[in-house]
Every structure is written in structure tokens, then in C-alpha cells.
Amino acid sequence: xxxxxxxxxxxxxxxxxxxxxxxxxxxxxxxxxxxxxxxxxxxxxxxxxxxxxxxxxxxxxxxxxxxxxxxxxxxxxxxxxxxxxxxxxxxxxxxxxxxxxxxxxxxxxxxxxxxxxxxxxxxxxxxx
Amino acid sequence: xxxxxxxxxxxxxxxxxxxxxxxxxxxxxxxxxxxxxxxxxxxxxxxxxxxxxxxxxxxxxxxxxxxxxxxxxxxxxxxxxxxxxxxxxxxxxxxxxxxxxxxxxxxxxxxxxxxxxxxxxxxxxxxxxxxxxxxxxxxxxxxxxxxxxxxxxxxxxxxxxxxxxxxxxxxxxxxxxxxxxxxxxxxxxxxxxxxxxxxxxxxxxxxxxxxxxxxxxxxxxxxxxxxxxxxxxxxxxxxxxxxxxxxxxxxxxxxxxxxxxxxxxxxxxxxxxxxxxxxxxxxxxxxxxxxxxxxxxxxxxxxxxxxxxxxxxxxxxxxxxxxxxx
Numbered sequence: 001x002x003x004x005x006x007x008x009x010x011x012x013x014x015x016x017x018x019x020x021x022x023x024x025x026x027x028x029x030x031x032x033x034x035x036x037x038x039x040x041x042x043x044x045x046x047x048x049x050x051x052x053x054x055x056x057x058x059x060x061x062x063x064x065x066x067x068x069x070x071x072x073x074x075x076x077x078x079x080x081x082x083x084x085x086x087x088x089x090x091x092x093x094x095x096x097x098x099x100x101x102x103x104x105x106x107x108x109x110x111x112x113x114x115x116x117x118x119x120x121x122x123x124x125x126x127x128x
Numbered sequence: 129x130x131x132x133x134x135x136x137x138x139x140x141x142x143x144x145x146x147x148x149x150x151x152x153x154x155x156x157x158x159x160x161x162x163x164x165x166x167x168x169x170x171x172x173x174x175x176x177x178x179x180x181x182x183x184x185x186x187x188x189x190x191x192x193x194x195x196x197x198x199x200x201x202x203x204x205x206x207x208x209x210x211x212x213x214x215x216x217x218x219x220x221x222x223x224x225x226x227x228x229x230x231x232x233x234x235x236x237x238x239x240x241x242x243x244x245x246x247x248x249x250x251x252x253x254x255x256x257x258x259x260x261x262x263x264x265x266x267x268x269x270x271x272x273x274x275x276x277x278x279x280x281x282x283x284x285x286x287x288x289x290x291x292x293x294x295x296x297x298x299x300x301x302x303x304x305x306x307x308x309x310x311x312x313x314x315x316x317x318x319x320x321x322x323x324x325x326x327x328x329x330x331x332x333x334x335x336x337x338x339x340x341x342x343x344x345x346x347x348x349x350x351x352x353x354x355x356x357x358x359x360x361x362x363x364x365x366x367x368x369x370x371x372x373x374x375x376x377x378x379x380x381x382x383x384x385x386x387x388x389x390x391x392x393x394x395x396x397x398x399x400x401x402x403x404x405x406x407x408x409x410x411x412x413x414x415x416x417x418x419x420x421x422x423x424x425x426x427x428x429x430x431x432x433x434x435x436x437x438x439x440x441x442x443x444x445x446x447x448x449x450x451x452x453x454x
Contacts, residue, residue, distance in 0.1 A: 053439055056418070062410045064454050067447060 030095040037090055040081045047082035051075065158221040162228050218244055390430040396423045401437045411444060411451075 029035045057063060057071040080086070091100050091107035099108040106114070115123045222244065226237035340348075359365040369375040377384065398419045405415050418440065422433045444451070 049436075049439075053436070053443070057414075057443075060414065060417075062414050062417070064410065064451075066450065066454060070447065070450065 030093070033097075034090055034095040037088055037095075040086050043079060043081040044084045044087060047078060048084070051078065051082065155217050155221065158217075159224060162221075162225055386429075388429050394430050395433070398422060398433065398437065401434060404441045405444070415440065 029038065054071050054075045058068050058075070088097050089100050089102060089105070090097050091110060092105045093110050094107050096107035096109070100106065101108065101111060104111055104120070111120070114120045115125070219241065222240040223237055225240060226233045229236055359368055366375055370377060402412075402415055402419065405412055415437070418437070422428070422436060425433070428436075
């Protein structure tokens with residue numbers, strides 16, 4: 001199972017436009033779900049300001065309620081992918097939705113793999 | 129002009145040669161040579177070229193060491209003429225040459241005299257230097273006999289422009305190895321001074337281009353892509369990353385990329401932006417709270433804060449009819 005998870009053979013047909021640099025560029029996302037997650041993140045970034053402001057109108061007790069209702073409708077009319085709640089912190093390498101440590105953005109299996117091969121700086125097996 | 133100058137070159141050269149033998153007067157020799165001057169065409173031109181290059185070089189390197197060697201005729205003239213004023217005999221010879229030639233005589237004569245003067249200058253400079261003989265020049269040049277192994281190695285290295293593992297070309301090693309291999313190394317021996325220093329040409333005026341064309345941009349991109357060799361070591365990799373913006377610049381300054389030139393009072397006292405709002409009522413109350421929050425926000429720039437307030441203004445403008453119903 002670890003081998004299957006670590007096998008990067010799953011490649012979606014998403015190609016990022018290659019730039020002129022000579023480094024290895026990741027041309028594919030691991031799978032379509034990861035791609036959709038990426039799209040959601042981009043949209044959330046674009047609409048972040050608007051959502052903040054409309055929510056500021058909605059979530060206070062000073063302004064009249066009619067205004068707040070109108071604001072409710074407005075925010076509901078925004079595209080669904082623009083809300084940050086739909087973002088899932090997937091593993092960056094395997095796109096695993098669960099068991100992802102936030103600091104490294106890696107799933108537990110990948111993390112263990114790299115840590116055992118001494119490729120994680122400052123990470124050591126616990127022993128006490 | 130070449131012909132006349134060359135003839136004058138050969139004339140003093142002939143004179144000096146004969147003087148070394150110690151036989152005839154210079155004038156007779158000159159006249160003899162003028163008579164026979166049509167024979168030596170190619171040799172003259174070579175001498176002329178040598179002399180021209182030599183005069184240029186002399187102009188450049190005035191402080192030449194004792195091993196300086198010049199072209200052929202100058203050194204030989206050294207024996208005959210000393211002192212600044214032109215030898216009257218030479219002047220006579222020049223006039224004779226000029227008269228013997230079919231083209232404009234006065235021009236040729238003046239040119240010959242000018243060349244003579246130049247010769248005088250160069251010979252004065254060359255007094256320190258030893259005698260210059262083409263024999264010396266040729267003696268230094270020997271026919272290299274290489275073993276077939278060396279030939280093979282040289283040809284193979286010429287054909288294949290190999291790259292080291294580091295990406296560097298093999299050439300620098302090759303040249304140094306060659307200089308060590310050859311019996312006569314490159315650095316030893318008298319300087320021949322055949323080549324002149326390349327004078328830096330004045331930069332030509334830039335062509336006025338209104339805007340770089342697409343082809344220019346493409347060419348520039350191509351050149352950049354070709355010259356951008358992959359990094360040879362970690363340092364170069366880090367340099368490349370810093371240029372691309374992936375790696376931060378060290379020592380890290382916390383305000384990198386942040387160009388907020390505004391003073392603190394522009395961040396805090398935002399009431400002047402509230403002029404578009406009604407002075408009383410819940411909206412004003414709401415906006416004052418917004419401003420209070422913005423003034424405490426260190427993460428936004430003044431521009432962003434102003435945009436925030438303007439968004440609200442626009443929003444409330446749109447909802448004006450609704451608000452008036454209430």
C-alpha cells in the first residue's frame with residue numbers, strides 16, 4: 001500500500017505551461033481532485049475581499065436587517081467555489097485528503113517515508 | 129601610393145644593405161634601385177605592410193624593451209641616418225623617385241618625405257632596440273614536427289568540442305597542455321611584435337529604434353536561453369533561484385517587496401475618507417467601526433484600506449433606494 005501510494009504513476013492530463021527555466025517543472029497535478037482543489041483555492045483568493053466585506057455587513061447589529069438580508073442574498077449568489085470552506089488541505093505529493101500534517105503539507109505515509117530516509121530536516125524518530 | 133612608398137622602402141633598404149657591404153655611395157645605390165625597382169613587386173608590398181604595422185605598433189608601445197623588433201627597412205635605415213632633420217641625400221633620392229614615376233610627382237614627393245620623417249622618428253625610438261632583421265623573425269619560426277600520436281590527439285580534440293562534467297570546455301586545458309608539449313613554448317623567446325594591439329573602436333552611435341520588434345525580443349530570448357548554462361554547483365543554483373524570486377535575499381529584511389511609503393498618520397487617521405457618507409445614522413456608526421478596525425490593521429497598505437472604504441461607499445450608494453424606504 002505504501003508503494004502504491006508512493007508511486008507517482010497517477011498523472012492527470014493537466015499540463016502547466018512550461019517556462020524557460022531549466023529546473024524540473026511539475027507539469028501535472030496528481031489527480032483531478034487536486035486540480036479542483038487548486039481551482040477552488042484560486043477562486044477563494046479572488047473573492048476573499050468581497051466576501052469579507054459582505055460578511056461584515058451581515059454580521060453586525062447596527063445596520064438595518066433589510067440590508068443584511070440583501071447582503072445574505074448577495075453572498076449566496078457568489079460562485080460556490082469562492083468560499084474558503086470548500087478548500088481541503090490535501091497532501092501535496094499524493095493528494096491524500098486525510099492524515100495530512102499542516103506544517104509539511106504531506107500525508108502521514110509520505111512523511112514517514114521521507115523521515116525514514118533522512119530527507120526531512122530536523123525530523124527524528126521519537127524515542128523516550 | 130603603395131608602389132611609391134614601397135619603392136622608397138626598398139630604396140633605403142638597398143642602400144643600407146650595400147652600406148653593410150661597404151661598397152658604394154647611398155645615392156648611386158638609390159638610383160640603381162630605382163632602375164631595378166619594377167622587378168621586386170610582391171616583396172615590396174610585404175615590406176610595406178610590415179612597415180605599416182610596425183609604425184602603428186611603435187606609436188602604441190613607446191616604452192618597448194630592448195628586445196623590440198620592428199620591420200625590416202627601419203632597422204636597416206638606422207645605420208645610415210641619425211638625427212632629426214632629413215638627410216639631404218634622401219631628399220634628393222625621394223625627388224628622383226618621384227620624378228621617375230608617372231603619377232603626380234609633387235604628391236608622391238611629399239608623401240615620401242612624410243614617410244621619411246616617420247622613419248626618423250621610429251629609428252630614434254629604436255635606438256635602444258637591437259637590429260631588426262627579417263632573419264630574426266624567420267629564425268624564431270621553426271617547422272614543428274609532431275608525432276602522429278600528437279596529430280591524432282589534436283585532430284580529435286579539434287573535431288569534438290567536448291564538455292567536462294562541470295560543463296566547462298576542455299579547451300583551456302588543451303591549450304596549456306599544447307604549450308607545454310611543444311618544444312618551443314609560447315612564452316619564451318624574443319617578441320616579434322608583428323601584431324598590433326587591437327585599438328578600441330569608438331562605439332558607433334546606436335541605431336534609433338522606436339520599440340524593440342518581436343523578432344528582437346525573440347532573438348534576445350533565444351540568446352538568453354542558450355547562454356543560460358545549468359548551474360555547476362549549489363551556489364550558482366542558489367543565485368539562479370534568487371534571481372527568479374524563489375529564494376529570498378539574505379540578510380532578510382522584513383519589508384522586502386513591501387513599498388509602503390505612507391506615514392503612520394495616513395494609516396490611523398482615516399476619517400477624511402468618510403466624507404461621502406451621511407453624518408448621522410447607522411451607516412456612519414458602522415463606518416466608524418470599520419475605520420477603527422482598519423487603523424489597527426498593520427497588514428494592509430494605505431491603498432488597500434482606502435479601497436476598502438471606497439467599496440463600502442459604492443455598495444451603500446447602490447442600496448440607497450432600499451435604505452430610503454426604511
